[in-house]
Each structure stands twice: as structure tokens, then as C-alpha cells.
Amino acid sequence: MTGTGGYPLQPAGPAKRPVWVVGGVTVVSFVVLLWLIELFDTLTGHRLDDNGIRPLETDGLTGILVAPLLHSNWEHLIANTGPALVLGFLMTLAGLSRFIFATAIIWFAGGLGTWLIGNVGAPTYNGVIVETNHIGASGLIFGWLTFLIVFGFFTRTVWEIVVGVVVFFIYGGILLGVLPGTFGVSWQGHLCGALAGVLAAYLLSGPERKTRALRRPVRPPSLNT
Incomplete structure (x- = not known):
């Protein structure tokens, strides 16, 4: 089959899904995963909860990988579900790749920070700090929140600034x-x-910051006379 002028017609590729659809499915899938993990954790006597971030303990470092996926109970998870859906979805509107990279940075940098200072202000017993175990998606949610608030001011993009102000x-x-x-x-x-x-x-x-810097006019050097 040929088109105008005798050129073969190219088969139409699959329709590209809108960003908001892909973002919505991604975030909902993540939250569903949190609920499935909590269901399994509940059925097994909350044994998974012991795998959180335990500050300044070598074996507590592995908690950085899994702590955002664990919750102490259903109330804890329910409290995080709404903000995770809303803020996570807004994050995806900046681009799915940025959402993934931002989430990875928040997940690991935030987790490492918690591992370093998680015992600050912890209660003591007979002069010894009581071991703490940090779990929950709250750290990730707080990271998404601050990202959305400040990202537009870094990029100087109007709609991202508006999103940041509204979110704030x-x-x-x-x-x-x-x-x-x-x-x-x-x-x-x-x-x-x-x-x-x-x-x-x-x-x-x-x-965006690099592009903005390249657009700045270069001032001619001042010469003293």
C-alpha cells in the first residue's frame, strides 16, 4: 500500500499515553505496593518492621533500602496514603525521569541522614540511648513536598512556581x-x-539553571584610565 507520490505508508505507532496518566498509574501502583506490604506484615506479626533504619548501627544501613516501604500499623499507613498520592502525582508532572531520580535521591540521601542523626533526642535509660527504629514513607513524602515547593524557583518556570506555592x-x-x-x-x-x-x-x-546562565549578557571588561 502506498501513499501520495508512491511512497509506502508507515504504520502508525502506538498512541503515546499522556504524562498524567502514566504518572497516576505509577504513583497508585506504588501506594498499592505499600498496602500489600503492610497486609503481609500484619499477617506475619509485624516482623518486617524490625528492618527499619537503626541509627549508627552497621546492620541498620540496610534499613535505608526498605524503611519507606514499612509502616508500624494501618493508621500509620493511612495517614501517609493521601499525601503520597497527591504529592507523588504532582511530582510526576515534572517528568517521569525526574520523578524517578528525585525519589531515588530523597530515598537514599534522606535515609542516610536519618541513619546518621536518628538517635538525636532519643530517650535514654540508665544513661544509655534507647535504640530507635525508623520506618514509614513520611521521609519520602517530606522530600516530595520540599521538592515541589522549591523546584520552580530553581527552574524559574511559571507553572512549577505556581504548583510550589499552592502545595505550600x-x-x-x-x-x-x-x-x-x-x-x-x-x-x-x-x-x-x-x-x-x-x-x-x-x-x-x-x-534550566545552565540554560539561564548562558542567556545572561556578558559584560565587557572595565578598563581603568
Whole structure:
């Protein structure tokens, strides 16, 4: 079969799915995974929860890989589900590759920070710090939150700035969770996740910052007379 002028017609490729559809499916799949893990954890007597981040312990380093996937109970998971769906979806609108890289930076940098300072402010017993075990997706959520708030100011993209401002007004209040306060809540994980989100936003805005720098006019050198 040929087209106009005798050239063979190229078969149409598969329709490309909109970014918001791919992003939505990705984030929902991640949250479903969290629920399946918690279901398995509940059925096995919460044995998985012991695999969180245990600060300054060598075997506690492996918790960096799995801590965001674990939750202490259903209430803990439910509290994280809504923000994870909303903020995770907004993250994907900046591009799926950026979402993946940002999540990886927040996951590992935030986890490492928690491993380093997770015992700060921990209770003591007979002068010995009580071992802490940090689990939950909150650190990741705090990282997504700060990423969304500051990313637009790094890229100078109007719609990303608007998203950041809106997100700040809706969810900014939870940033108080980076401060010591509620017993049993990992403010250290929140703080490290939030800082990792800012780091991810800065690193991943590199192409826009570089382009903006190249557009700046070069001032001629001043000559003294």
C-alpha cells in the first residue's frame, strides 16, 4: 500500500499515553505496593518492621533500602496514603525521569541522614540511648513536598512556581513535623527527607539553571584610565 507520490505508508505507532496518566498509574501502583506490604506484615506479626533504619548501627544501613516501604500499623499507613498520592502525582508532572531520580535521591540521601542523626533526642535509660527504629514513607513524602515547593524557583518556570506555592499553602503546615515534638514520630526522618528534597530539586534543575546562565549578557571588561 502506498501513499501520495508512491511512497509506502508507515504504520502508525502506538498512541503515546499522556504524562498524567502514566504518572497516576505509577504513583497508585506504588501506594498499592505499600498496602500489600503492610497486609503481609500484619499477617506475619509485624516482623518486617524490625528492618527499619537503626541509627549508627552497621546492620541498620540496610534499613535505608526498605524503611519507606514499612509502616508500624494501618493508621500509620493511612495517614501517609493521601499525601503520597497527591504529592507523588504532582511530582510526576515534572517528568517521569525526574520523578524517578528525585525519589531515588530523597530515598537514599534522606535515609542516610536519618541513619546518621536518628538517635538525636532519643530517650535514654540508665544513661544509655534507647535504640530507635525508623520506618514509614513520611521521609519520602517530606522530600516530595520540599521538592515541589522549591523546584520552580530553581527552574524559574511559571507553572512549577505556581504548583510550589499552592502545595505550600495546602501542605506547608506539615513541615512543622521536622521539629522535635510528638513521641514516637521520627522528626529526624522528616527533616532529612525534607533536606534531601531540596537537594534533589537543586540537582535536577541543573539544565534550566545552565540554560539561564548562558542567556545572561556578558559584560565587557572595565578598563581603568
